[in-house]
Amino acid sequence: MGHPVVPSSLEDELDIVIPTIRNLDFLEMWRPFFQKYHLIVIQDGDPNRVVQVPDGFDYELYTRRDIERILGDKAWCISFKDSACRCFGYMVSKKKYIYTIDDDCFVANTPTGESINALEQHVRNLLTPSTPLFFNTLYDPFAEGADFVRGYPFSWRQGTPTAVSHGLWLNIPDYDAPTQMVKPHERNTCYVDAVLTIPKGSLFPMCGMNLAFNRDLIGPSMYFGLMGDGQPLGRYDDMWAGWCSKVICDHLLLGVKTGKPYIWHSKASNPFVNLKKEYKGIFWQEDIIPFFQEVTLSKEATTPEACYLELAEKVAEKLGPLDPYFTKLAKAMVVWIEAWRELNPKKASEELSKAGVAKENGVAKASVTLPNGAVKA
Numbered sequence: 478m479g480h481p482v483v484p485s486s487l488e489d490e491l492d493i494v495i496p497t498i499r500n501l502d503f504l505e506m507w508r509p510f511f512q513k514y515h516l517i518v519i520q521d522g523d524p525n526r527v528v529q530v531p532d533g534f535d536y537e538l539y540t541r542r543d544i545e546r547i548l549g550d551k552a553w554c555i556s557f558k559d560s561a562c563r564c565f566g567y568m569v570s571k572k573k574y575i576y577t578i579d580d581d582c583f584v585a586n587t588p589t590g591e592s593i594n595a596l597e598q599h600v601r602n603l604l605t606p607s608t609p610l611f612f613n614t615l616y617d618p619f620a621e622g623a624d625f626v627r628g629y630p631f632s633w634r635q636g637t638p639t640a641v642s643h644g645l646w647l648n649i650p651d652y653d654a655p656t657q658m659v660k661p662h663e664r665n666t667c668y669v670d671a672v673l674t675i676p677k678g679s680l681f682p683m684c685g686m687n688l689a690f691n692r693d694l695i696g697p698s699m700y701f702g703l704m705g706d707g708q709p710l711g712r713y714d715d716m717w718a719g720w721c722s723k724v725i726c727d728h729l730l731l732g733v734k735t736g737k738p739y740i741w742h743s744k745a746s747n748p749f750v751n752l753k754k755e756y757k758g759i760f761w762q763e764d765i766i767p768f769f770q771e772v773t774l775s776k777e778a779t780t781p782e783a784c785y786l787e788l789a790e791k792v793a794e795k796l797g798p799l800d801p802y803f804t805k806l807a808k809a810m811v812v813w814i815e816a817w818r819e820l821n822p823k824k825a826s827e828e829l830s831k832a833g834v835a836k837e838n839g840v841a842k843a844s845v846t847l848p849n850g851a852v853k854a
């Protein structure tokens with residue numbers, strides 16, 4: 478099985494989205510890898526604060542004032558004073574791919590000391606197929622030096638298009654507040670040289686600090702929810718987007734990968750502040766997870782937007798009784814799609830799904846023939 482040849486960079490097709498309440502000095506370390514890309518900076522907090530973008534970077538920067546000017550009466554769906562604000566960058570981007578990274582994440586090294594070009598690995602992850610239907614025990618069959626192993630059905634070796642590439646972090650791991658409190662000095666020193674497809678039907682805790690995705694395939698479901706100022710919840714922004722996106726990827730037969738690339742996460746946020754933000758989420762998620770495990774979407778839902786609107790209805794119906802917050806969140810999900818549509822008039826992705834089969838970056842986005850001969854688009 479020849480490995481698809483993928484470009485090592487996508488400068489004209491990818492935007493880098495950075496939420497910041499600090500500064501952008503970290504970009505100096507990323508300059509060799511990021512400078513050829515366009516940045517979308519979401520400056521959170523005080524809109525009068527001046528955030529310097531280092532010289533030489535091509536960027537657009539949005540403050541809360543800009544978000545309110547652009548979205549008007551829909552601006553309330555974008556969080557304030559929480560990293561969730563980053564999703565506004567996904568909405569205003571005009572590119573096919575998004576990479577989002579936190580301002581306290583730096584270039585990591587492999588165990589043999591090479592600098593990791595995280596963006597190049599994400600591009601490779603996104604432009605090679607995923608294997609959500611049948612686990613390949615040698616992990617990523619499209620990686621150099623690997624392939625499908627004996628017993629892997631040949632009719633499934635085209636895989637499915639990849640929608641999400643979830644990178645990891647050395648040094649400060651993305652722990653929740655209780656874990657941070659009991660293990661304040663724990664650092665992640667374990668570099669695992671692997672990329673795996675998360676199997677269909679399995680949820681996962683998506684972290685937003687080193688994340689890339691295909692906007693056309695899954696952008697509308699990457700809403701980071703209502704968090705931060707005025708909300709009962711924080712630090713569940715990326716988790717909510719990840720659970721919604723994974724359910725929709727499973728429904729549309731799209732892949733979600735996790736593993737390489739690693740970044741170096743430098744700052745441990747305050748566990749006590751984090752506990753205040755997270756605590757409702759810690760017990761609500763005991764109901765939220767079964768909801769996402771059991772939710773089904775109709776076969777008429779063939780685009781990420783249609784799937785997301787169906788999901789919003791089910792959130793209101795099934796999670797609304799848990800707390801009025803979820804009724805408001807379900808409404809915010811609908812407003813997010815309305816705003817997305819305003820800023821992104823009808824996209825090729827809707828044509829793609831009607832076509833049923835489409836070339837996606839030179840890798841056939843063919844349907845999958847199941848062992849029983851059924852063809853799943």
Ligand SMILES: O=c1ccn([C@@H]2O[C@H](COP(=O)(O)OP(=O)(O)O[C@H]3O[C@@H](CO)[C@H](O)[C@H]3O)[C@@H](O)[C@H]2O)c(=O)[nH]1
Nearest residue numbers: 496497498499521558559560579580651685686712746
């Ligand atoms: O009110 C805020 C707070 C932060 N930001 C920006 O968002 C990212 C993440 O902030 P921070 O590094 O302080 O958060 P962590 O605890 O390390 O990580 C959490 O953030 C999310 C991952 O991105 C997730 O909830 C946790 O993993 C930085 O760029 C801050 O500048 C903000 O914009 N507004």
Ligand SMILES: [Mn+2]
Nearest residue numbers: 579581742744
């Ligand atoms: Mn951080």
